Amino acid sequence: MRGTVLYGPRDIRSEERPEPKIIQPTDAIISIAATCVCGSDLWPYRGINPFTEPTPMGHEYCGVVEDVGAAVKSIKRGQFVIGSFATSDNTCAVCQHGYQSSCQQREFMNSAQATMLRVPLADGTLVPTPGHPSAGLIPSLLATSDVLGTGWFAADAANVKPGSTVVVVGDGAVGLLGVLSAKHMGAERIIAMSRHEARQKLALEFGATDIVTERGDEGIAHIKELTKGEGADSVLECVGTQESMSQSIQSARPGGFVSCVGVPHGVELNGEQLFYTHVHLHGGPAPVRRYLPMLIDLVLNGEINPGKVFDLTLPLARVAEGYRAMDERRAIKALLVP
């Protein structure tokens, strides 16, 4: 089958790989309907996350179940399914608390930028749709697998409520879907931080009420100006750098909520500074599985259209173009069709 392997910084290849097989009796094998390139794939692509051997890539997926292990009970051959980037048994104490991405049996998915995929813990990880969705819904369903689920968690973890004032730091697909999520949760004011025209446009379409182009101290000053000097109720940190984290914390009002869903790279928080801001801090790898059934329903009912973040569609074999376009910020997110 065709798969995608990262060999070194900016050396990504589409190549023939062995077909996945059932290894554990709780596994399923699915044929991929659509997959995509994630902002987090760019960290190793850019050589920022070091790795020592060729690495199969991809962790966002939806498709049709081809085979299941002997212990799989609820997932059936022929179903159309979507799963999270983190596997989960959905039964352990951690899952019961809603943190499936810290499941006691969690594995982080890879190898999804391929035609076929093995999904461990199929019953707890995969969510089937009722019947097979139309082709037009596939991008939005694929988005629930990670970027929408992560944007939704960002808004939820930042306590977005009807009437909230919200700042979204980061204009990647996750940040943009954080805007969509905050809008759906009833936020009154949504300030998107972006200096990229196509992304600003999509942010406004998803419900942003204001765009702030400044960063750092100027960005914080502009946020304060827009919020009567108070800062925002909720700030969604969707990047993961020291700068974006500092900016996020300082953009919240005292007692406000800051969520962190961008994997932190080189971020150090000074305890004393954090203490005096009085913010609430919460984040981590998004427990997408918690939200998947509800998000799939919203997509199937036509209430949201998160698939709009895909502004580039490529055949799987041309995956390298997708990485390049995202690396150079020419594309927000690249959809790959096997």
Next chain:
Amino acid sequence: MRGTVLYGPRDIRSEERPEPKIIQPTDAIISIAATCVCGSDLWPYRGINPFTEPTPMGHEYCGVVEDVGAAVKSIKRGQFVIGSFATSDNTCAVCQHGYQSSCQQREFMNSAQATMLRVPLADGTLVPTPGHPSAGLIPSLLATSDVLGTGWFAADAANVKPGSTVVVVGDGAVGLLGVLSAKHMGAERIIAMSRHEARQKLALEFGATDIVTERGDEGIAHIKELTKGEGADSVLECVGTQESMSQSIQSARPGGFVSCVGVPHGVELNGEQLFYTHVHLHGGPAPVRRYLPMLIDLVLNGEINPGKVFDLTLPLARVAEGYRAMDERRAIKALLVP
């Protein structure tokens, strides 16, 4: 009048000082009924918080209003009042959100280890009792001024609910009153970390169900053992060191809540490590004013007796003995009577 001034590390003196006067029209002057030494006073006392000039000490107080400025409306001469260590107007946007200790007009109190005290923003800072309390209630009312309010915030910020499993890190007065607060909020299991017999005893009296004497990795392992390997729902960090903070974060279950009320000294949090723990983090200088009316009621109704943390009572003139006893951990908390 008699006041208390810190001249240098371990050089604390009770001496004659000028009587406070009304400076702002929103000020009140109170005669102190009782004051005390705070765990946080030990940071400068030990020379860990540097300071350049003689510093008047004390920020916990209750007493009788002697005089009020022209703009003071609700607070009257002759009332018995209690106030927080942080002044607040109790009307600004930050106060309205319940973060009075970050009030836009906040000042941190000092000079309370004295016979008289000037309290800025009297209307927003002070809470009067109905009538004058009996002498036996004074220690518990004094405790609401900081240590009880802070312990209560620690439990509240750590999301303690009926049935919660709670860990309290720190066996100072704040930690012990964190135990009392968690108990009052309905926690099912309260694990106090302490290796000091008198404090263990008081923790158990306040509602602790388990005592853990180990620290660091061994302490974390013991907590995990007591919580089916999961970690606690809520962890109250009541110390403020790197060790206690790390221990607190690692003692919480994924998705659990960690509150931080000990002023951090030299604490750095690694963003990536924090991210993967999935904990909620919240803290800061406790907004005691938010809780004061309710806590005063609980004391006056005899439902709680936080004054038990005072295991040493001294005349104000012998304040230095109080600092020494707390520094050497011979006393949990020293009450000072003018």
